[in-house]
Amino acid sequence: MVEKFFQDHERKMPRDSLITSENDSEQDAGLSLQEEHESKTHRTKRRDGDRQKKKRRNERRKGGTRAGEGEEDLQAVSEKRERSKRKRAKSKQETSRRENNEEEEAQLTGGKGTKARKDIRNEKTRRMEKEEVREVEENVDKGKKKQGSTKKGEKKEDGGKQLVKGKAREVKKKKHKKAETSSEPETSEEDDDEEEDNDKDVVRLECLSPEELEKLKEAVDERKKLIQSLRGKPWAMKKKLVTLRESQEFVEKYEGALGKGKGRKLYAYKVLMTKKWMKFQRDFENFKTACIPWEMKIKEIESHFGSSVASYFLFLRWMYGINMILFGLTFGLVMVPEALMGRPYGSMPRKTVPRAEEASAMDFAVLWDFGGYAQYSVLFYGYYNNQRTVGWLKFRMPLSYFLVGVGTVAYSYMVVIRTMARNANESGVGDDNSFNFSWKMFTSWDYLIGNAETADNKFASITTSFKEAILEEQESHKDDNIHLTRFLRVLANFLVLCCLAGSGYLIYFVVRRSQKFALDGLENHTWWERNEVNMVMSLLGMFCPMLFDVISTLENYHPRVALQWQLGRIFALFLGNLYTFIIALMDEINLKRKEEKIVKFNITTWEASLYNGTVSENSTASPVTIHPADVPRGPCWETMVGQEFVRLIISDTMTTYITLLIGDFLRAVLVRFLNYCWCWDLEAGFPSYSEFDVSGNVLGLIFNQGMIWMGSFYAPCLPALNVIRLHVSMYLQCWAVMCCNVPQERVFKASGSNNFYMAMLLVILFLSTLPAIYTIVSIPPSFDCGPFSGKNRMFDVIHETLESDFPPWFSKVFSYASNPGLVLPFILLMVLAIYYLQSTSKSYREANVELKKKLQMQNEENKRKNKRAALKAQMDLEEARMTAQEQQRNNNASVQDQENDTDIHGSGQRPYQEKYGCNPPPPVGGRGRQMPSSRDPGSRTYNRGNHGPSGYLPGFARQSEPRMYRVPSLQRH
């Protein structure tokens, strides 16, 4: 059908354009003649459409040059149109008359008919958003009925709604444009059938000038934008739906026809592709959300325990993601190539279990300690060979090992810093204390809470926070016994320091002892003695925080401050433990290196003896083949370090899980079932259920990650282990939280401390890379194990690659670049850049503060002005009243006019105002005076700056003041 019409018009086109359009009837006749050859079904409609289109063409032609001349014509046309409308609609005479007038006005003001129309289409949407909320809602209700009556008619019909009526009148009186917007869509889009609409559009499009086309394109784009932004509008769904459909229809209609000319196919193709792309994007978005692991689990927890507990799990998931990538790097670039392409197990000494250990190499106890076969496997540093390339791919194994080690650290830095930056962005200006109370009021409820118990806790915590805030406000810092508190705090810190020192010494002692055990030979000792170090560290990590908690009750801090202290102390404890551990390890490394020297010497003598032996036996025999298991070898400190870290991780994981099972699950079970036969209420009383300790868990996670970063250079299997650990603990902890924890009493907001955790992670990352880098840079690698064996330092692998794999000029450039003379200025430059950026950001911040101040000043100024204006208005009203009383009848008309004006002003901009503005000024002038509306004077002064004489009633002023200056304040925004 549409195509038919399209053809039809294309045929008509040249003729149409030849005819000068003064004579409407003639053209009409011609067209109808032609039409008779076509199908007759849509005849009337089409004629109607033709008429309109012609009319529009008239308008367009005249628009530019002969706007005045065309006035009569236009009138006729609009009348004609009105008539046809009336035929269909049978709306009331009066309304259509008014409509008619309006349209004339509209067309006259519009000048260029088509353009105006298009503009209207553009602006219609915008206006609808801004001002015509109510009218659109009317559309929604009535639009579909296609009654054909004009909007005004409809409104007239249900005259019961005073509000709408008032609005309509305002619209008519004041804003012509508004009138157009409300009437035009009605007449063009709803009265006419769609086909008709289509074909006139097509015709119009064909003879559009390029700039008009451009405008249309803009309109389409705007619609598209509207469609995209629709979801961000606080409208009811019905309204959104209607707007969406309308806009989509519009876009589809014009988009297809837009590129009529040369670029049509391209344009159509583009449109098609954007549509497809949008759909794909949406599907992909859906797919992505479906792919996020544990989303539902976390949301469930979130809805039970609020966002703070959920934040731990989000953090866990984030950590899991990072570890997955680290694992991918080490697994894909180090472990797999070595396992597949490197020399197989047993081919050389470093890849074989030594003869002495062979018997017990498969025992579970040994494997559990990562000795035996596990030690001589791809899991540890020592297994890797120092051949430059492996396999047919010529894979640079040592280089890859080194780069992966550096890459994991670099990647971690990048991710952590990026996340921190994003968090900082999200929190915006950040610690802005100016809205302390308001935030407490408006944002403290966590809407996710779906658990009555959590809700009760939340109520309690909000109440206390209110009370605290009030108290703080009332009496800032009035400590009753400052000396006692001070003493207690000092005492508490002293105790904590003692704890820290004690734990540090304990660890040092234990590590030393374990070295003795190791020298004696592990197999002579019990399980405890072998695992003493890790167990002690885990136990300290478990019990010291509890101790700190007890100590911190002495201090009597505010809960938030106390939490920070607690976190800081635990952090110090963990860090101290870790560093003691590392220092002890360093000692051990030095021991091993001494041992290595001896072994090296022994080996040379052993080789010499071997050589001598073979020479003495048979001088021409083939070289002796000694089984690699029998070859004496060095202690390989790197593998030892890796093993230590792996053991630490394993024992840490185990303690975490076991505490979870015993401390949470068993306790919950006991409390639950013993409660039936116990003297006091276990659930509410002493043992109760355990809380989920967010901060402790997060810290544990952070330190675990630190150990991974530290150890993963010497044990490439660590990220893999960590992935498994995180995976298991995700499920285990989710389950434990849901089944045996109660929500925290001290509910604190998660997002506020988010960057705090990140900062800790960054610190840990830095501190854990320090020892790793130190060992890499300053300690020579073992001579007979690992990918760097035989080199002086581990990073020599870079030099080697540069020399042998790159052209000579490159290594030359590199050596120049790494010259201190170049590096130092570069570093200086960086420092300067950092300094510059920092100072700019500082000045920006200052400017921000300044602007804020200015804004406040402005606001106050405005407020004062408004107040003054309101007062003046008051006086004015009084004056008007007086004068009105004096000259009763004469002044009525003018007063009413003013009030009408102000009516528009008030409710046009403000949706809520409609509540007040629902009684419109009645047509009879006399009643205008009696209206109690206090809004009028305020806005009246707005319209005409008044000079106020004295003499108002003070009582009246006080009554209406609050409302009065509310109006201007809204208009301002």
Place this chain on the structure above:
Amino acid sequence: MGTTASQLSKESLSEYQELTFLTKQEILLAHKRFTELLEKHEKDQIDARVPMGKIITLPELKSNPFKERICRVFSTSEQKDGSLTFEDFLDLLSAFSDSATLEIKSHYAFRIFDFDDDGTLDCADLEKLVNCLTGETNDAKLSSTEMKQLISNILEESDIDKDGTVNLSEFQHVISRSPDFVSSFKIVL
């Protein structure tokens, strides 16, 4: 609307996706949850309404002190009884979803806190709000002097034009600075 109660048509599903911040799965889940609340004979109706009494029994809303306000704000019912159609329900979920913008969230938050629907938060609204936040129990309630102090402090901070009430733009101004409004103004099915 192209919606049948038992199953969402493809078009309306995609339209809903276009118009809300929800993903397809979330819309389907919402639909499932919503139809569970409907009476049997209503399941075929397009615009069936679920009364407020039933909506607030949803576990996600049950312990929310603003549950009734939320229903009333999102309801398009003409009787102002807080009953929701499916589309209202979607609106609600969309405003409370993860990806909704701060602007829309703060708009609805304002309307929720505006207990008397007069377009501003005045002292009575704020008092009601405080009472909602501190819970029903008597011992948790603030005394009248505390309440006065609190409300005057709040007005001091956020009532920029000093007209004794907080209007929408002031409210949004305050909210936009808050670091954790977006993360806590969420309801997840």
